[in-house]
Amino acid sequence: MKTPLLLGALALAAVPVLAQQKAIPADSVRTIVLQEVAVVTKRHDHQQHLQNFYNANQAATTEELMSRMPELSFIRRGSYGMEPTIRAYSGGQVSVTLDGMRIQGACTDKMDPATIYIEPLNLQRIEVQTAGASSMQGAAIGGSLDMKLAEAELSDERKLSGSVSSGYQSAAHAMLGGLRLSYATPTWGLRASSTYRKAQNYRNGHGEKVLYSQYEKANYALNGKFLLQEDLVLKADLIIDDGWNIGFPALPMDVGQANARIGSVSLVRENSDRRWSRVEARLYANRIAHSMDDSARPDLPVRMDMPGLSRTSGMYLEGTTSPGHHQQLTVRADASASYLSASMTMYQEGQTPMYMLTWPDNRQLQSGIAAQYSFQVGDKTQLQLNSRVNLSDFAITTGEGRSQLSVFGYENTARQFVIPSLSLQASRMVYKKLKASLSGGFNGRTPTASELYGFYLFTQFDGFDYVGNPNMKSEKSLQSEFTLSWQEPRVRLQATGYVSRVQDYIVGTYDPNLSAMTIGARGVKVYDNTPYALLAGAEASAVYNITGYTQLVSTLRYNYGRNADGEPLPMIPPLRSITSLRKYFGDNLWVQGETELAAAQNRNSESFRERPTKAFMLWHLRAGYQRETENKVWQLNTGIENIFDVHYREHLDWGRIARPGRNVFVQVSMGF
Amino acid sequence: MKKYTWLTLWALFLTTLLFTTSCDSDDVAPMPTVEYKKLAEGNAAGSDIKVELYSTEDLATGYNQLYVALFDAAGKRIEQGSVSLKPQMDMGMMKHAAPVENPVSEQTKNGYFPGAVVFTMPSGEMGSWTLGIQVQANGQTGTFTTPVTIKEPATSRLKSFVSKTDGAKYFVVYLQPQKPKVGVNDIEIAVYKANSMMDYPAVTNLSLVLEPEMPTMGHGSPNNVNPTHAGGGHYKGKANFTMTGLWYLHLTINDATGEAGKLHFEVNF
Numbered sequence: 001m002k003t004p005l006l007l008g009a010l011a012l013a014a015v016p017v018l019a020q021q022k023a024i025p026a027d028s029v030r031t032i033v034l035q036e037v038a039v040v041t042k043r044h045d046h047q048q049h050l051q052n053f054y055n056a057n058q059a060a061t062t063e064e065l066m067s068r069m070p071e072l073s074f075i076r077r078g079s080y081g082m083e084p085t086i087r088a089y090s091g092g093q094v095s096v097t098l099d100g101m102r103i104q105g106a107c108t109d110k111m112d113p114a115t116i117y118i119e120p121l122n123l124q125r126i127e128v129q130t131a132g133a134s135s136m137q138g139a140a141i142g143g144s145l146d147m148k149l150a151e152a153e154l155s156d157e158r159k160l161s162g163s164v165s166s167g168y169q170s171a172a173h174a175m176l177g178g179l180r181l182s183y184a185t186p187t188w189g190l191r192a193s194s195t196y197r198k199a200q201n202y203r204n205g206h207g208e209k210v211l212y213s214q215y216e217k218a219n220y221a222l223n224g225k226f227l228l229q230e231d232l233v234l235k236a237d238l239i240i241d242d243g244w245n246i247g248f249p250a251l252p253m254d255v256g257q258a259n260a261r262i263g264s265v266s267l268v269r270e271n272s273d274r275r276w277s278r279v280e281a282r283l284y285a286n287r288i289a290h291s292m293d294d295s296a297r298p299d300l301p302v303r304m305d306m307p308g309l310s311r312t313s314g315m316y317l318e319g320t321t322s323p324g325h326h327q328q329l330t331v332r333a334d335a336s337a338s339y340l341s342a343s344m345t346m347y348q349e350g351q352t353p354m355y356m357l358t359w360p361d362n363r364q365l366q367s368g369i370a371a372q373y374s375f376q377v378g379d380k381t382q383l384q385l386n387s388r389v390n391l392s393d394f395a396i397t398t399g400e401g402r403s404q405l406s407v408f409g410y411e412n413t414a415r416q417f418v419i420p421s422l423s424l425q426a427s428r429m430v431y432k433k434l435k436a437s438l439s440g441g442f443n444g445r446t447p448t449a450s451e452l453y454g455f456y457l458f459t460q461f462d463g464f465d466y467v468g469n470p471n472m473k474s475e476k477s478l479q480s481e482f483t484l485s486w487q488e489p490r491v492r493l494q495a496t497g498y499v500s501r502v503q504d505y506i507v508g509t510y511d512p513n514l515s516a517m518t519i520g521a522r523g524v525k526v527y528d529n530t531p532y533a534l535l536a537g538a539e540a541s542a543v544y545n546i547t548g549y550t551q552l553v554s555t556l557r558y559n560y561g562r563n564a565d566g567e568p569l570p571m572i573p574p575l576r577s578i579t580s581l582r583k584y585f586g587d588n589l590w591v592q593g594e595t596e597l598a599a600a601q602n603r604n605s606e607s608f609r610e611r612p613t614k615a616f617m618l619w620h621l622r623a624g625y626q627r628e629t630e631n632k633v634w635q636l637n638t639g640i641e642n643i644f645d646v647h648y649r650e651h652l653d654w655g656r657i658a659r660p661g662r663n664v665f666v667q668v669s670m671g672f
Numbered sequence: 673m674k675k676y677t678w679l680t681l682w683a684l685f686l687t688t689l690l691f692t693t694s695c696d697s698d699d700v701a702p703m704p705t706v707e708y709k710k711l712a713e714g715n716a717a718g719s720d721i722k723v724e725l726y727s728t729e730d731l732a733t734g735y736n737q738l739y740v741a742l743f744d745a746a747g748k749r750i751e752q753g754s755v756s757l758k759p760q761m762d763m764g765m766m767k768h769a770a771p772v773e774n775p776v777s778e779q780t781k782n783g784y785f786p787g788a789v790v791f792t793m794p795s796g797e798m799g800s801w802t803l804g805i806q807v808q809a810n811g812q813t814g815t816f817t818t819p820v821t822i823k824e825p826a827t828s829r830l831k832s833f834v835s836k837t838d839g840a841k842y843f844v845v846y847l848q849p850q851k852p853k854v855g856v857n858d859i860e861i862a863v864y865k866a867n868s869m870m871d872y873p874a875v876t877n878l879s880l881v882l883e884p885e886m887p888t889m890g891h892g893s894p895n896n897v898n899p900t901h902a903g904g905g906h907y908k909g910k911a912n913f914t915m916t917g918l919w920y921l922h923l924t925i926n927d928a929t930g931e932a933g934k935l936h937f938e939v940n941f
Contacts, residue, residue: 403855
C-alpha cells in the first residue's frame with residue numbers, strides 16, 4: 001500500500017524548508033511541495049489535505065503550478081516560456097535557480113526562463129524566498145525561486161516502481177504523456193522520468209484560435225544516488241529538455257528550437273552527530289541553445305534568424321552547523337562562470353545577409369559567500385540574519401564583440417561589481433497563536449548581460465530597440481517586510497506587507513539621437529540607472545479546515561510600484577485572489593470549486609505605452625478520483641477551467657493576447 | 673572517510689582551475705602581406721633609365737596606389753629621383769587627364785616611388801587609358817608611356833557631381849574602409865575639382881557631413897565622425913556599422929558658400 005502516486009500534491013506555505021533538520025523555520029520562505037506522495041493508510045491527515053489542495057490541474061506545466069502562489073506572477077508572451085516575477089520584480093532582479101544551480105537563458109528576448117526546463121514529474125518542490133532570505137541563493141533584490149529536483153530513493157529491499165500518465169486539455173487540444181521509473185536498493189537508487197507535451201493553438205474566450213500559441217517539448221531526467229558511506233551520498237543529475245515549434249503570439253518571432261542540457265554531481269553528508277550536520281558540495285554545468293525563428297509568420301519586412309547560446313558551469317559548497325544551543329548557522333560559498341552569445345542574421349532577397357551580435361560574446365564570473373544565522377531567543381522570539389558578499393566580473397570575450405560595442409563609444413566594457421547584502425529578521429509570538437515577524441535589510445544586483453551589452457534588442461512590449469550600457473551602476477535596494485500569522489490545527493492565516501526602495505533602478509531611457517534598427521520600432525532606449533523606484537505590496541493567505549472532509553483555501557495579493565517621478569511602473573500585477581473550496585466524498589473522490597479574481601489595473605505606465613487591463617473573474621471546477629488495486633494505483637483527474645468561457649487577459653500578458661477560454665482537462669495515471 | 677574530504681577539495685580545486693583558465697579568445701588580425709604586381713616596364717624615352725610600374729591591386733576606376741621602380745643602365749635600383757604621373761584618356765574626339773598624386777619625396781620608400789592616380793572611367797569602347805611616367809634621375813630626364821587597362825569595380829568607388837555653388841565638376845573618391853567591419857571604421861575620401869580637361873587639383877576647403885544608412889532597413893548608425901581635411905584633398909572621419917550587409921555612406925559636401933552637392937558610396941560586406 002505504499003505505492004507512490006504519479007505526480008504529486010502541491011501545498012501552500014506549509015512545509016518549512018529546513019524542517020527535516022529540526023531547524024528553525026524562516027517566515028520569509030514560501031514552499032510548495034510537489035513530491036510524490038506516498039499513499040499511506042492514515043487518511044485525511046490535515047497535512048496531506050493541505051498538500052493535495054493545490055493539486056489542481058495535473059496536466060498543468062510547472063509555470064501554471066507556480067502562478068498559483070501569491071508571491072509569483074508570470075510575464076506571458078506565449079502559452080509557454082513565461083517569465084517568473086516575484087512581487088513584480090523580474091528579470092535580473094530575481095534569482096531563478098534549479099536546485100541551487102545557475103542557468104542563464106540563451107534568448108535575448110527572455111523566452112527561455114529556467115522554469116521551462118523542469119516538469120512537474122521531476123520537480124520535488126519549489127522554494128520562493130522573498131527579500132533578505134534570498135541572499136543564500138544569489139545577489140538579487142526581488143527574492144529567489146529555487147526548484148528542487150526529485151531524487152532517486154534508497155530502499156531496504158530492492159524495488160522497482162514507476163508510473164505512466166496521459167492527459168488532454170481541450171482549449172489547446174494539448175496532449176501530455178509522462179513516464180517514470182525508479183529503482184531502489186539499499187545502497188543505490190536510480191530515477192528516470194520523461195514527459196512529452198504537444199499543444200496546438202488554443203481557443204480564447206471568444207472561441208477564436210490564438211495563432212502561434214502552439215508548442216511541443218520533450219523532457220528527460222535521470223537521477224542517481226549512491227550511498228558511499230553511512231552518512232555520505234553521491235548524487236548525479238542529468239536533464240535533457242528539448243522544445244520546438246514554440247509559438248509566441250505576443251512577439252513577431254517564435255522559437256524553432258530550445259535545447260537544454262543540465263548536469264550535476266554532488267556529495268551530501270548528513271549526520272546530526274557531526275559538528276557540521278549537513279554538508280553539500282556540488283559541481284554543475286549546463287548548456288542552453290535557443291533559436292528564434294520567424295518562418296511561420298506571413299508578411300514580414302525582413303526574415304531573420306536569432307540563435308543564442310549560453311554555457312554555465314559552477315559549484316557550490318554549503319554546510320549547516322549548530323554553533324550553540326538553539327542556534328543554526330548555514331554557510332554557503334558558490335562560484336559560476338557563464339558564457340553568452342547571441343546573434344541575428346537578416347535576409348533580404350538578393351542582398352548580403354545582415355549579421356550582428358545581439359549579445360556580443362560575453363562572460364560573467366560570479367562568486368559569493370553567504371551565511372544564514374538563526375537564533376531562538378527564549379520560547380517566543382527568534383532572530384535570523386542573512387548576509388552575502390557577491391563578486392561579479394563581466395567582460396566581452398572577443399575583439400569582434402568589442403569592436404561592435406565601440407559604435408556607442410564604449411571603450412572599456414569589462415566591469416566588476418561587489419554586491420553586499422544583509423538582512424535581519426525578528427519573529428515573536430505576540431499573542432496566543434499570533435506570530436509577528438519584522439525584517440529589514442539591504443541588497444543589490446548586477447545589471448544583466450542585456451543591460452550591459454545588449455545590442456539593439458527589440459522589445460515588443462514598448463516597441464523600442466534596447467541598447468546596453470556597460471557604464472551602469474548596480475541596482476541597490478532597501479527593504480522591509482512585516483508578517484502576521486495565526487496558526488492552529490484547523491486555521492492558518494497569514495498576512496505580509498512589504499516595501500522596498502530600489503536605488504539606481506535600471507530602466508531603458510529613450511535616446512532621440514539614436515535611430516532604431518528594427519523596422520517599425522519607435523526608437524532606441526539605452527539602459528541606465530534612474531534615481532529610484534518604490535515597490536510595495538501585500539499578500540495574505542488563509543487555510544481553513546471546516547471539517548475533516550471540507551477545506552477552504554484563499555490567497556490574496558496586491559502590488560504597487562512607482563518610479564522617482566511618481567509614474568506607475570510597468571508590469572505590476574493588480575489585486576488578485578484565488579479561493580478554493582474542496583470537499584471529499586469518502587476516501588477516493590474529491591471535488592473542488594475555485595474562483596480566480598483579478599481587479600482592473602489602471603495604474604499603467606504611460607511611458608512604456610502600457611495599457612490598462614480590465615478586471616475578470618473565473619470559475620473552475622476540478623475533481624479527482626483514485627482507486628487502489630492490489631499493486632496499482634489508478635488516478636483520474638478532470639475538471640473544467642474558465643467554466644463561463646470568459647474572454648480575459650492578465651495585466652502581465654504582452655500584446656493584449658487573450659488567455660484560453662473554457663478548458664476541459666482530463667488526466668489518467670497508473671502507478672505501480 | 674578522509675578520502676571524500678580530499679575528493680571534494682580536489683573537485684573544488686579543479687573547478688577553480690577551470691574558471692581561471694577559461695581565457696578570452698582575442699582574435700589577432702594577421703599582418704597583411706603586400707604583394708607588388710608588375711603592370712609594365714620599359715625604358716624612359718630619351719634616357720637609359722628603366723621604369724617598372726607596380727600596383728598591389730588591379731587598376732580600377734577610383735583611387736589607385738601605384739609604385740614606380742627605377743633602374744640605371746647597369747640594372748641597379750635608383751633610390752633618388754623625381755617621378756610624375758601623367759594619365760591620359762584618349763576618347764578619339766577628345767582627350768582628358770585624371771587627378772594624380774605624384775610621389776612627394778625624391779627618395780624611394782622600400783625601393784619604390786609611391787604615387788596614385790584617380791582613374792575617372794573604365795577602359796573600353798569609349799576610349800583607352802595611357803599612363804605616362806616622367807622620370808628625372810642621374811641627371812637624365814625621360815618619359816615612359818604605357819597603356820593601362822582600367823576595370824569598373826563591382827561597387828563604385830568614384831562619384832562626381834556638378835557643384836551647385838560654382839558650377840564646376842568635382843570628383844569624390846573612396847579610399848577607406850577597404851575592409852569594413854561591424855564597429856567603428858576609419859573612413860577616408862579624397863575630392864578633386866575639374867578645372868579643365870587636363871587639370872584636376874585636390875580640393876582642401878570643404879566641410880563634409882557623413883550619414884551612414886542601411887537602405888533595406890532604413891536605419892542609420894550612431895556616433896559617426898564627419899570627415900575633415902587631412903592634407904592633399906584627403907578627408908578622414910569615422911563611419912560606424914552596426915551590422916554586416918549593404919550600407920550607404922551619404923555625404924553632403926559643403927564649400928564656403930553652402931551646399932555644393934550630395935552623393936553616396938555603397939559599402940557591402
